[in-house]
Amino acid sequence: NNENQTKVSNSTFVPNMSLDQS
Helix, strand or coil: CHHHHHHHHHHHHHHHHHHHHC
16 A cells, blocks of 8 residues: 555656656
8 A cells, every 4th residue: 555655656756857857
């Protein structure tokens, strides 16, 4: 459960960072 939640958070963080860089 914890691992799944971390994966989702990471997925949202990756695009967020990419948008900032773009």
